[in-house]
Amino acid sequence: MMDGSDLGILGKDERQDAVKDASKEVGYVTEDGRQIGGVLMELRNITLKFGGVVAIKDISFDIREGEIRAIIGPNGAGKSSMLNIISGFYTPSEGELWYKGSKRPPMKPYEVARLGVARTFQNIALFEGMTVLDNVMTGRLTHMKAGIASQAIWWGKARDEEIANREIVEKVIDFLEIQNIRKTPVGRLPYGLKKRVELARALAAEPSLLLLDEPMAGMNVEEKEDMSRFILDVNDEFGTTICLIEHDMGVVMDLSDRVVVMDYGKKIGDGPPDEVRQNQDVIDAYLGVAH
Amino acid sequence: MAYMSEGAAGLRSVPALLQRNASRFAGRPAYREKEFGIWQSWSWAETQEEIEAFALGLLNLGVAPGDHVAVIGRNRPTLYWSMVAAQMAGAVPVPLYQDAVAEEMEYVLQHCGARFVIAADQEQVDKVIEIQDDLHQFEHMIYVDPRGMRKYDHRALHDYAHVQAQGRAARDELIGELDRRRDALGYDDTCVMLYTSGTTGKPKGVVLSNRNIIETAKSSSEFDHLTPGEEVLAYLPMAWVGDFIFSIGQAYWNGFCVNCPESAETMMTDLREIAPSYYFAPPRVFETQLTQIMIRMEDAGGFKRKLFHHFLNHAKVVGPKILDGKPVGMFERLKYALGEFMVYGPLKNTLGFSRVRVGYTAGEAIGPEIFDFYRALGINLKQLYGQTEASVFITQQPDNEVRPDTVGVPSPGVEIRIAESGEVFYRSPGVFVEYYQNPDSTAGTKDAEGWVATGDAGFIEEATGHLRIIDRAKDVGKMADGALFAPKYVENKLKFYPNILEAVVFGNGRDRCTAFINIDLTAVGNWAERNNIAYASYQELAGHPQVLDTIQSHVEEVNASVAQDEMLSGCQVHRFLVLHKELDADDGELTRTRKVRRNIIAEKYADLLTALYDGSESIYTETEVTYEDGRKGRIKATLQIRDAQVVPAAPMKVAAE
Numbered sequence: 011m012m013d014g015s016d017l018g019i020l021g022k023d024e025r026q027d028a029v030k031d032a033s034k035e036v037g038y039v040t041e042d043g044r045q046i047g048g049v050l051m052e053l054r055n056i057t058l059k060f061g062g063v064v065a066i067k068d069i070s071f072d073i074r075e076g077e078i079r080a081i082i083g084p085n086g087a088g089k090s091s092m093l094n095i096i097s098g099f100y101t102p103s104e105g106e107l108w109y110k111g112s113k114r115p116p117m118k119p120y121e122v123a124r125l126g127v128a129r130t131f132q133n134i135a136l137f138e139g140m141t142v143l144d145n146v147m148t149g150r151l152t153h154m155k156a157g158i159a160s161q162a163i164w165w166g167k168a169r170d171e172e173i174a175n176r177e178i179v180e181k182v183i184d185f186l187e188i189q190n191i192r193k194t195p196v197g198r199l200p201y202g203l204k205k206r207v208e209l210a211r212a213l214a215a216e217p218s219l220l221l222l223d224e225p226m227a228g229m230n231v232e233e234k235e236d237m238s239r240f241i242l243d244v245n246d247e248f249g250t251t252i253c254l255i256e257h258d259m260g261v262v263m264d265l266s267d268r269v270v271v272m273d274y275g276k277k278i279g280d281g282p283p284d285e286v287r288q289n290q291d292v293i294d295a296y297l298g299v300a301h
Numbered sequence: 302m303a304y305m306s307e308g309a310a311g312l313r314s315v316p317a318l319l320q321r322n323a324s325r326f327a328g329r330p331a332y333r334e335k336e337f338g339i340w341q342s343w344s345w346a347e348t349q350e351e352i353e354a355f356a357l358g359l360l361n362l363g364v365a366p367g368d369h370v371a372v373i374g375r376n377r378p379t380l381y382w383s384m385v386a387a388q389m390a391g392a393v394p395v396p397l398y399q400d401a402v403a404e405e406m407e408y409v410l411q412h413c414g415a416r417f418v419i420a421a422d423q424e425q426v427d428k429v430i431e432i433q434d435d436l437h438q439f440e441h442m443i444y445v446d447p448r449g450m451r452k453y454d455h456r457a458l459h460d461y462a463h464v465q466a467q468g469r470a471a472r473d474e475l476i477g478e479l480d481r482r483r484d485a486l487g488y489d490d491t492c493v494m495l496y497t498s499g500t501t502g503k504p505k506g507v508v509l510s511n512r513n514i515i516e517t518a519k520s521s522s523e524f525d526h527l528t529p530g531e532e533v534l535a536y537l538p539m540a541w542v543g544d545f546i547f548s549i550g551q552a553y554w555n556g557f558c559v560n561c562p563e564s565a566e567t568m569m570t571d572l573r574e575i576a577p578s579y580y581f582a583p584p585r586v587f588e589t590q591l592t593q594i595m596i597r598m599e600d601a602g603g604f605k606r607k608l609f610h611h612f613l614n615h616a617k618v619v620g621p622k623i624l625d626g627k628p629v630g631m632f633e634r635l636k637y638a639l640g641e642f643m644v645y646g647p648l649k650n651t652l653g654f655s656r657v658r659v660g661y662t663a664g665e666a667i668g669p670e671i672f673d674f675y676r677a678l679g680i681n682l683k684q685l686y687g688q689t690e691a692s693v694f695i696t697q698q699p700d701n702e703v704r705p706d707t708v709g710v711p712s713p714g715v716e717i718r719i720a721e722s723g724e725v726f727y728r729s730p731g732v733f734v735e736y737y738q739n740p741d742s743t744a745g746t747k748d749a750e751g752w753v754a755t756g757d758a759g760f761i762e763e764a765t766g767h768l769r770i771i772d773r774a775k776d777v778g779k780m781a782d783g784a785l786f787a788p789k790y791v792e793n794k795l796k797f798y799p800n801i802l803e804a805v806v807f808g809n810g811r812d813r814c815t816a817f818i819n820i821d822l823t824a825v826g827n828w829a830e831r832n833n834i835a836y837a838s839y840q841e842l843a844g845h846p847q848v849l850d851t852i853q854s855h856v857e858e859v860n861a862s863v864a865q866d867e868m869l870s871g872c873q874v875h876r877f878l879v880l881h882k883e884l885d886a887d888d889g890e891l892t893r894t895r896k897v898r899r900n901i902i903a904e905k906y907a908d909l910l911t912a913l914y915d916g917s918e919s920i921y922t923e924t925e926v927t928y929e930d931g932r933k934g935r936i937k938a939t940l941q942i943r944d945a946q947v948v949p950a951a952p953m954k955v956a957a958e
Contacts, residue, residue, distance in 0.1 A: 190563075
């Protein structure tokens, strides 16, 4: 009943396909013994311009199957823009996005969501007046296909569909331990819990790539510890690939397998946390040098 | 002692009761648990199948008769089944407190020599792994929730579902052995071993036999007329004897349904959804709920608030009378019925008490206002007095004879004796077999005739036959004239007033009682604010004449109430003072759990104590205090000493002689 493996939340087949497609490169094994697979998403020479402002300049990196990938950098480095490109909010001015072995054409965010990319937002974007349950249910929207007539009378396909989706949502609620606030309107929740509800909504979509935009911003130490544990658990239990932006260096270094460091729209470092920590450019970017 | 026919129709163990229930109540629900937002349920027949399959799995793992099987986790059907499955396999279940830290578990697991541990989840598994090197007899661990367990070394670690599946697969092979062991369970074999929480010294393993559990379940069920239709919510620690009696003993004896909440945090929602008919909670739970209701009513609109208070006042007058079946006027009854419709009914529904037919509280003294509040709403809340060593029940209050200050009449089959010292002794079919591997403690608690010392002092009210517990036996003393001195009894009465935070009553070996009193800054400060009384410090507020007047009236009310007891009327407070500082654990005046350290206080404030007895009107004193950062300082004060009116001892004593 509680078995994680049959939760049906893994999107396992999709992931395995992706591994096959990306077999041009083999993965690596992390320090704690996790097998990381081939490339899930690859960004090639991405440049993003807003008029004359160059937000991102010629950046390339990849995200591998099953890893926790962090993007760090000082304020204004272009981290959130990068996440917005991955999730389809922005279309890059130059460069290519390769996802699961094929080139991804410019897409609308909802199309990207259907491909199995889910995200959370830096400033919480939940429906404040709706309950936690309803908010998390919206994460299943891309999986619901019943017609408007069936939905309106809640009979037949719509009903079966809702029950099946509710089951998945309940498993996520159980996983993130938010049963006690299931029926609470989101507006009444403290900040830390709202963040967790956002994560729940993203997880409900059963993503193969989960994007977290500053999941721990504004949290106290205890909330950060909880959130870190959930991120690790999601990755461990469901094998979900996670790409996150975070400011708390301690958290980033502990959680992630590989880190991309950005500064002024350029990539200044890329590699495992220990390696990045030694990188002189990174140290300069964080501590500041005379330009 | 005359027992019922040996094991009441051959039902000599919990697995035997399970077999009976599986045929008699086959389709009725035995367990419910909220999982994934839905109440999942298992009928008695399904429960039997689940438990049997797990018991076969345990045999498959090599559980031998007499083995100890530790069970750790929150209330879940699987863990209740684990306990019964262990019994079925001839082993002894040992439930542990799930919030215990690893070292505490180590002592218990070592002491009982558990070969098997059944743990709820990763958290519990980690604790056992941390200490397993020191557990020489420990062999296998089974976990229920597989979350996070994938990467663990599974050589001696098993998934509950897997053990069960293997049991099912090996059914043909092992069922003969399982039946043999199940049939061999005798009435005097061990049913369960429960560790006392051990506030003093190391925990002791209380061995309870099938006879203890089944006889107790049977007689207590008859006492409260429990039926197979009861619903209980299992939310108290599984390692506590009460949960074992309510959720296993009585549930299996009567065949009623045990409901397990989704998580500890959802308890209140689940309580409301289940609306149990039979409910137990410690006084603290009732107190918190009442506070929450009152705070939420303060936030309600004016009309609703007026309505609430109007009907609540009415309920306080007639509610308990209606509950006790005493005569109440027609108009009063009609008004109560209207209140039920408009206020009490919806309120009980919100609290999850709509269907409570029998509610119990025990463990510590409950404030009379709290107790009366729930009874006024028509909730049949009663008190009981019990111990692990007695399989819970020593005394309980019968319907219609409920009062906040007694703990009831002896439970069916229980004999009570009050020793010379005032200590309460009991003897019953529920009396424990022994403390496991601790003959000295067993001999020190239970004598050859089966009388068990409770460690509590009390007396039986002659008029009603109710037992009243007054204090821990070691705190009770004698006054100079030989009258009983029970300080905590009086202190508790004083502390029920919101204005009084702490009270320390003196009088052991003296001719009369006196008291130190601490005001509650929140309550008194609030009162001062509302009455425009300015104060600059705690000390000033504590010495304010109006505050002293209020406290004096409280003390006099308590005196009047103490005087009602012929045995304790000597404990009335003749003189008191309000201390200029709050008693504090940092100064060693309280323990860390906020219990007063009487002797240390008496020594430290010897000058004040002397003044209480030498008749002076006021006293100048200097006291050393420790600040939070460890620095020390002195505070000086002149304290007023007040004489409180005392009531002459109740004439009943004379009449009784």
